[in-house]
Amino acid sequence: MNIAELQTKLLAAARANPPGDRVPYAFEKRVMALLAARAATDPLVLWIRGLWRAAVSCAVIALLLGAWAFLNPKASTNADDLSQNFENTLLASVDQNDQAQ
Amino acid sequence: MEQTEADLIAAVLRGNAASFEPLVQRYSPRVFATARRYARRESEVEDISQEVWLKAFEKLKSFRGEAPFEHWLMRLTVRTCYDFLRGHQRNRESPFSDLTEPENDWLERFVVQPETASENAAAAKLLVERILERLSPQARLVITLLEIEDRSVKEIAQLTGWSVPLVKVRAFRARAEMRRILAKMATDKYL
Numbered sequence A: 001m002n003i004a005e006l007q008t009k010l011l012a013a014a015r016a017n018p019p020g021d022r023v024p025y026a027f028e029k030r031v032m033a034l035l036a037a038r039a040a041t042d043p044l045v046l047w048i049r050g051l052w053r054a055a056v057s058c059a060v061i062a063l064l065l066g067a068w069a070f071l072n073p074k075a076s077t078n079a080d081d082l083s084q085n086f087e088n089t090l091l092a093s094v095d096q097n098d099q100a101q
Numbered sequence B: 001m002e003q004t005e006a007d008l009i010a011a012v013l014r015g016n017a018a019s020f021e022p023l024v025q026r027y028s029p030r031v032f033a034t035a036r037r038y039a040r041r042e043s044e045v046e047d048i049s050q051e052v053w054l055k056a057f058e059k060l061k062s063f064r065g066e067a068p069f070e071h072w073l074m075r076l077t078v079r080t081c082y083d084f085l086r087g088h089q090r091n092r093e094s095p096f097s098d099l100t101e102p103e104n105d106w107l108e109r110f111v112v113q114p115e116t117a118s119e120n121a122a123a124a125k126l127l128v129e130r131i132l133e134r135l136s137p138q139a140r141l142v143i144t145l146l147e148i149e150d151r152s153v154k155e156i157a158q159l160t161g162w163s164v165p166l167v168k169v170r171a172f173r174a175r176a177e178m179r180r181i182l183a184k185m186a187t188d189k190y191l
Helices: A003-016 A027-041 A043-071 A078-100 B005-013 B017-035 B042-058 B069-087 B101-112 B122-134 B137-148 B153-160 B164-190
Strands: none
Touching (some): A003 B122, A027 B017, B017 B042, B017 B069, B042 B069, B122 B137, B137 B164
16 A cells, blocks of 8 residues: 555545534624623622722712811811920920029 | 724724624634634534634734734634644544444555545545544644645744744654554554
């Protein structure tokens, strides 16, 4: 048996009989459904969605607190009192020295 | 108005996954035809084709648009088929004792009068499929692309990602491997 000739003949047979290009019915719909399912269950996608929701919530809270701080009038001059008290405390030792002299 | 390929791809990359469906519809025949060269069972062909499209969707960002989308897709298809061959290597050493009667008749005719053994015979097609299944994944890929699909060495290098010298070496080895398998078949049949 001439193996080289057999090889040539069989390869010619393969070339003469190309496979069909038939696509099963609704194949593209199945692919799209798989892609949609993958996006829904991908852990990274879930994580990103969670982060976005958290970011939106934080932004809303920050806005509300900002609005509340802006709209609420100042109740007292606590800040002024505090700064004055701090200064008095710091200078108390100097005042004592002066008085002693 | 029908969208161009570039429009569809741009839409998918912007987040409109539905625009991927027309691409799947347009190129699935080519993907299926290619997959059928490497898998016999229709369920495997479908699995390969599905895998190609899932990968195409994931990797679409890497498509630069320098060459037609079909070329990019065919590279992906060939590589997916090669992965399939490597993952589904069946027993390639079993004897050729289970040839069908038409296959045996065709071989007999070839031995007696080679010119009467037609390439168009269904038996010849079955025989060549049997031989291809016994090749190693590399050999089968190269023989299919080079000898059956009649692609150039440069095209095969682009499709597989192998260098041109590597394709030539693998082609040489693949032809030798196929001849060894044919010799074994002849031995099993006649001894």
